[in-house]
Amino acid sequence: MLDESTIVAIATANGIGSISIVRVSGKDALPIALKISKKDSLTPRLATLSTLYSHDDKPIDEALLIYFKAPFSFTGEDIVEFQCHGGVAIANIILDEVIHYGARLANPGEYSKRAFLNGKIDLSKAEAISKIIEARSEDAVKLLAKQLKGELSNFVEDIRKDLLFMLAYTEVSIDYAEEDLPEDIFEKIEYKLGNIKEKLSNTLDASKRREGMIEGFKIAIIGKPNVGKSSLLNRLLNFDRAIISDIAGTTRDTIEESVKIGTHIIKIVDTAGIRDETTDVIEKIGIEKSINAINEADIVISLFDNSKVCDKEDEKILSLLEETTDKTIIKVLNKSDLDNVFDKSKLDDNFISLSTKESIKLLILKLETILDKNTHADEMTLISKRQVDSVEQTLYHINESTTPLHTGELEFFAHHITEALHNISNITRPFDNDEMLDVMFGEFCLGK
Numbered sequence: 001m002l003d004e005s006t007i008v009a010i011a012t013a014n015g016i017g018s019i020s021i022v023r024v025s026g027k028d029a030l031p032i033a034l035k036i037s038k039k040d041s042l043t044p045r046l047a048t049l050s051t052l053y054s055h056d057d058k059p060i061d062e063a064l065l066i067y068f069k070a071p072f073s074f075t076g077e078d079i080v081e082f083q084c085h086g087g088v089a090i091a092n093i094i095l096d097e098v099i100h101y102g103a104r105l106a107n108p109g110e111y112s113k114r115a116f117l118n119g120k121i122d123l124s125k126a127e128a129i130s131k132i133i134e135a136r137s138e139d140a141v142k143l144l145a146k147q148l149k150g151e152l153s154n155f156v157e158d159i160r161k162d163l164l165f166m167l168a169y170t171e172v173s174i175d176y177a178e179e180d181l182p183e184d185i186f187e188k189i190e191y192k193l194g195n196i197k198e199k200l201s202n203t204l205d206a207s208k209r210r211e212g213m214i215e216g217f218k219i220a221i222i223g224k225p226n227v228g229k230s231s232l233l234n235r236l237l238n239f240d241r242a243i244i245s246d247i248a249g250t251t252r253d254t255i256e257e258s259v260k261i262g263t264h265i266i267k268i269v270d271t272a273g274i275r276d277e278t279t280d281v282i283e284k285i286g287i288e289k290s291i292n293a294i295n296e297a298d299i300v301i302s303l304f305d306n307s308k309v310c311d312k313e314d315e316k317i318l319s320l321l322e323e324t325t326d327k328t329i330i331k332v333l334n335k336s337d338l339d340n341v342f343d344k345s346k347l348d349d350n351f352i353s354l355s356t357k358e359s360i361k362l363l364i365l366k367l368e369t370i371l372d373k374n375t376h377a378d379e380m381t382l383i384s385k386r387q388v389d390s391v392e393q394t395l396y397h398i399n400e401s402t403t404p405l406h407t408g409e410l411e412f413f414a415h416h417i418t419e420a421l422h423n424i425s426n427i428t429r430p431f432d433n434d435e436m437l438d439v440m441f442g443e444f445c446l447g448k
């Protein structure tokens with residue numbers, strides 16, 4: 001059921017700017033705007049300059065009013081925008097006046113919610129809107145703009161249509177005589193399912209590679225105590241954030257900072273050193289954190305100390321890296337200004353030598369190349385955990401549907417396709433059974 005109240009909010013950022021926008025949506029938006037502006041009418045989509053008045057007849061501001069008549073507005077309801085002079089005070093006075101005349105303050109996300117409920121945007125677009133506001137890199141904005149334009153909506157719509165037809169054919173063949181169905185229908189269904197499977201898993205792969213595009217790619221700096229993790233973090237950040245010390249194991253907790261490399265936002269995590277057989281409780285937590293940091297990271301920078309022999313702790317890290325097959329790993333031989341003691345044959349061929357005395361440009365360049373490779377592709381990308389979960393669930397049910405399709409257990413097949421349909425639909429708009437009935441009756445003229 002739709003909420004009938006008229007809502008209002010300051011649409012612009014809370015600060016000083018040259019204009020602020022107060023947005024009113026709902027059936028009373030126009031009457032309220034007419035009262036405040038003392039006008040008889042507003043022409044839709046025409047900017048009208050007007051003095052605004054308080055309810056006790058005092059002038060508030062000169063503002064531009066724009067009326068968007070339902071359904072041709074963002075929410076699908078009547079909307080009036082007051083473009084007033086910038087500053088928090090003026091916008092708040094207008095807000096209070098609008099509330100005085102019967103509107104209420106909008107809840108977070110309520111405009112988008114109404115836009116969804118009125119069929120103006122689907123959920124994937126609503127998500128893109130909320131993320132685009134917070135996006136901090138140009139790459140993220142470009143990716144979100146594609147979703148806002150309907151890339152994901154169209155993707156979902158295609159799959160949904162295919163699944164819907166499969167289900168309709170299956171239901172008909174369960175409930176009615178089979179002679180009405182095309183002969184090779186189940187071979188065609190299997191072929192289509194194969195295509196859908198491929199599309200879904202490609203999307204999942206691409207999305208995982210580019211997970212960091214929106215919130216920032218995560219880079220973990222690991223290595224045993226005193227190898228130079230905090231120093232490297234600081235150099236990457238270009239300011240002193242972590243405590244650097246000569247005493248091993250001072251970085252007890254992980255430290256996370258954001259930094260821009262090329263056009264990418266990255267989050268760097270400095271972990272406590274990895275240490276074997278330690279009895280120090282705090283240090284133990286540090287080890288777990290290092291392993292967690294690897295798991296959570298997109299890229300792992302692993303440091304080794306050129307001035308020390310490759311010991312048990314280094315071996316432990318190397319074997320940890322060996323097990324890590326799904327991340328990009330950069331091995332760095334640090335303190336290369338000191339004696340060559342570390343056995344380089346333990347590292348692979350393309351490790352980077354580094355010391356605090358030389359520039360870290362090579363490392364930055366390497367990071368940039370990796371990030372470019374992870375981001376610059378045209379495949380579609382999912383932008384939220386909700387979307388990823390939905391696609392994973394869809395894929396699961398499509399995989400599960402294969403066996404019953406082969407054995408002719410059509411009820412089971414139909415069950416999994418229905419589940420797949422629900423899951424894929426959740427990305428844009430929840431599936432409604434009437435839709436299936438429409439397809440069935442439209443396609444087969446059952447009962448005429």
Ligand code: GDP
Nearest residue numbers: 225226227228229230231244245246335355356
């Ligand atoms: P962490 O425990 O791994 O975080 O190591 P730190 O960053 O705290 O560094 C430990 C010590 O090594 C500090 O005294 C640093 O100044 C020193 N250090 C770090 N990198 C280098 C380097 O490339 N060359 C030399 N000579 N010393 C370094």
Ligand code: ZN
Nearest residue numbers: 229230250251
């Ligand atoms: Zn440290």
